[in-house]
Amino acid sequence: MGVARRSCTRPIQLDLPLLACLVTVLGVCAARSEAPRGVAVPFVFDPSATCDPRCQHAGICIRNNTCFCSRGYEGETCQYATCYPKCKNGGECLRPGKCRCPPGFGGKYCHKVKCDTGCWNGGDCIAVNGVAKCICPSSWTGSKCQEAICPQGCRNGGSCVAPGICSCLDGWLGGACHMAVCHRPCLNGGKCVSPNTCRCRPLYFGPRCEERKMY
Ligand SMILES: *[C@@H]1O[C@H](CO)[C@@H](O)[C@H](O)[C@H]1NC(C)=O
Numbered sequence: 667m668g669v670a671r672r673s674c675t676r677p678i679q680l681d682l683p684l685l686a687c688l689v690t691v692l693g694v695c696a697a698r699s700e701a702p703r704g705v706a707v708p709f710v711f712d713p714s715a716t717c718d719p720r721c722q723h724a725g726i727c728i729r730n731n732t733c734f735c736s737r738g739y740e741g742e743t744c745q746y747a748t749c750y751p752k753c754k755n756g757g758e759c760l761r762p763g764k765c766r767c768p769p770g771f772g773g774k775y776c777h778k779v780k781c782d783t784g785c786w787n788g789g790d791c792i793a794v795n796g797v798a799k800c801i802c803p804s805s806w807t808g809s810k811c812q813e814a815i816c817p818q819g820c821r822n823g824g825s826c827v828a829p830g831i832c833s834c835l836d837g838w839l840g841g842a843c844h845m846a847v848c849h850r851p852c853l854n855g856g857k858c859v860s861p862n863t864c865r866c867r868p869l870y871f872g873p874r875c876e877e878r879k880m881y
Contacts, residue, residue, distance in 0.1 A: 719743050738762025751775050755796070770798035787811045805829030818842045837861025850874055 711728045721733035725744030728734045735744035739762070746759070753765035757776030760766045765776050770793075772780035781791035785800035789811035792801055802811035806829065813826070820832035824843030827833045834843035838861065845858075852864035856875030859865045866875035 717743070723747070749775070770796075781810065783810050785811050787814075816842075822846075848874075854878070 711726075711734075712730070715727045715729045715732070717727035717731050717733055720743065721727050721735070722744045723736055723739040725733040725735040725739060731742075733742065733744050735741070738748055740746050740748050747761045747764075749757075749759035749763055749765055752775070753759050753767070754775050754777045755768060755771045757765040757767045757771065763774075765774065767773070767776035767780070769782065770780060772778045779791050779793045779798045781798045781800050785791050785802070787803060787806045789800040789802045789806065791798055793799075800809060800811050802808070805815050807813050807815055814829045814831070816826035816830055816832055818830070818832075819842050820826050820834070822835060822838045822843045824832040824834040824838060830841075832841065832843050834840070837847050839845045839847055846860045846863070848858035848862050848864060850862075852858050852866070852875050854867060854870045854875045856864040856866040856870060862873075864873065864875050866872070869879050871877050871879060
């Protein structure tokens with residue numbers, strides 16, 4: 667009797683030894699549930715019970731339409747996996763202890779913020795209103811801090827390739843690609859205003875301002 671009672675009042679979880687116990691002490695468990703003093707017995711196992719729909723995830727049908735779930739599952743038909751600790755941030759428990767995390771979260775319990783493509787250039791991944799975002803150092807921007815910032819601007823088609831560094835198109839130079847290059851210098855005070863293009867002072871003309879108008 668003592669052995670049976672100890673076995674039958676184990677916590678609600680299933681493993682092979684317990685299954686063996688259920689079968690071997692079945693009569694005792696059932697009998698005890700009818701005991702006049704109402705001795706606590708977790709369940710009555712009815713070997714002819716049928717469960718429809720069936721018990722899932724190796725749950726056992728112990729009474730008509732009553733499933734006894736294996737460890738890690740719950741629900742009427744043991745359809746739900748349980749995760750301890752619970753999946754955080756809207757994560758879904760796929761199987762015991764295994765959470766599927768929504769985008770932007772990671773870690774065993776979805777408790778960590780995750781920026782899918784990472785944060786580059788020293789950016790930090792943090793949650794802003796439940797959404798993972800990269801917080802970038804001051805000289806970088808973009809969803810993953812992939813874009814450098816050139817405070818001076820990059821003009822004339824130049825692009826900012828590193829903080830403060832412009833890469834210029836052919837024919838332009840300078841920190842902001844603001845200086846045109848004239849391979850042959852402009853003469854007579856003319857100014858190089860775009861690649862190989864001189865703007866001449868009054869009275870001068872020609873590609874390099876090399877000619878003077880005669881009046
Ligand atoms: C369980 O269901 C079966 C079939 O529906 C039925 O014959 C049986 O009497 C039921 N058992 C109990 C304990 O209700």
